[in-house]
Amino acid sequence: MIEIIDREAVGTLTNEMTVEFAAVSDNEAFARMAVAAFITPLNPTLEELSDVKTAVSEAVTNAVIHGYENRNDLVDKVWMKCMLRGDVLEVEIRDQGVGIEDVRAAMEPLYTTRPELERSGMGFAFMEAFMDHLEVDSRKDCGTNVRMCKKIGTNPWIDSEE
Amino acid sequence: MEDFKVIDNYLMIRLPDEIDHHSSVDISSKADRYILSGKVGNVVFDFERTTFMDSSGIGIILGRYKKVSCFGGKVYAVNADSRIRRILMMSGLKNIVEIIK
Numbered sequence: 001m002i003e004i005i006d007r008e009a010v011g012t013l014t015n016e017m018t019v020e021f022a023a024v025s026d027n028e029a030f031a032r033m034a035v036a037a038f039i040t041p042l043n044p045t046l047e048e049l050s051d052v053k054t055a056v057s058e059a060v061t062n063a064v065i066h067g068y069e070n071r072n073d074l075v076d077k078v079w080m081k082c083m084l085r086g087d088v089l090e091v092e093i094r095d096q097g098v099g100i101e102d103v104r105a106a107m108e109p110l111y112t113t114r115p116e117l118e119r120s121g122m123g124f125a126f127m128e129a130f131m132d133h134l135e136v137d138s139r140k141d142c143g144t145n146v147r148m149c150k151k152i153g154t155n156p157w158i159d160s161e162e
Numbered sequence: 163m164e165d166f167k168v169i170d171n172y173l174m175i176r177l178p179d180e181i182d183h184h185s186s187v188d189i190s191s192k193a194d195r196y197i198l199s200g201k202v203g204n205v206v207f208d209f210e211r212t213t214f215m216d217s218s219g220i221g222i223i224l225g226r227y228k229k230v231s232c233f234g235g236k237v238y239a240v241n242a243d244s245r246i247r248r249i250l251m252m253s254g255l256k257n258i259v260e261i262i263k
Contacts, residue, residue, distance in 0.1 A: 025184035032214075050214065050245050057216040061183040118190060118221035122253050126217050129252060 015084040023068040023076035023095065031060045031080055031093075038082050039089055042153040051130035052089065052150060056080075058123040059093040059146045065117060067097025067144055088151050096143040103136050166192060173202040177212045177219075186218040193226055203235040207259075210241040219246075220253045227258050238262055 019034055021027045032053040039052065060078060068076040081092040100106045106113075107128070112121035128134045131148040138144040165176040173196045178185055196202050205226045209215075227237045239250060240262045250256060 025182075025187075028182045028184050029180060047245070053214060054216050054249075057182050057214075061216065061218065065183065118186070118218075118225040120217045120220035120224060120253060122217040122220055126249075126252070 011085040011088065013083055013085055016082070018079065018081045020077055020079050022074045023064045023078050023097075024072045024074065025061075025064055027078070028057055028060045028064065031078070032056045034080070035082055035089075035091060039084075039152055042084070042087055042089075044152045048150070048152055052091075052152075055127045055130045055148055055150075056091060056093070058126050059091075059148070062123050062146070063093060063095035063097065063144065065114060065119070067095035067099075069098060070114075070117065087153050088149055090147065090149045092145060092147045094143065094145045099140040099142050099144055100136070100138040101140050103138050107136065166196060168196065168202055171201065171203040172206055173197065173204070174206045174208060176208045176210065179211055179213055181212060181215040181219040181222070183216075183218040186222050190222050190225055193222075194229065197226065197229050203230060203233060204237070205230055205235070206238045206240060208240050209243065209246050212242075212246060215246050215249055217249075217253070219249065220255060223250075223255060223259055231258075236260060 017038055021030060035056045036049055036053055044052070060080070063078045064070065064072070076097070079094045083090040105111055107124040109125040110121040112119040124134070124136070127146070127148060131150045133149040135147040136144065167174045173193065175189065175193060177189070193205065207223060223237060230237065237258060238260045242250065242261060247261060250259060250261060
């Protein structure tokens, strides 16, 4: 388990939602659109919206093709929990797939176990780059939980002094 | 969805609105059919309609690059907006793909 999150900075919950969907590739688009709709009230910039959508897309794709080994079987489920604490979005994407043996290695850029599927190995690197915090918890044969946070709707040059 | 056109020996691929793992499988296999036919030597990815791309897009470009580069072919990206360009830069693809405009 890799812990990068600053728990001190976490505020009170202002909104929350959970969706459960089948681990099929069609739902990658569904998941990122659901998150985009969820954060709309925060007036995210196009850049922030695109960052969050990309990170969610990467995490869900990982669950579909690595967690559930690209079976695209309707019985395999992915859970996505979104929480708002003020202007901070927290997304958790969880699967009950095969899990990751070595999380640290998997998070290395360009590391992939499925080169035959043309996976670039940039998934975790993108999640890390596009979100403020990333935490990956995985156990072999139990599944993987990816937790990401990002502050939304803030112009850094205005808020950096506060 | 995505369109394919051959001009001289350039395969022009008009990419869809959203490029993710789901849409990438189809694009890659269709593009490979053109490449394997031997009629195309270079590939041009047109991002004009594309508003979203995740790392699956990197896989599409890298995979086609590997196939055409061994015969001296090149890969181009056109009409990429700032967000797409950022993803291409972040993944180090700018050394492989010529980004036009």
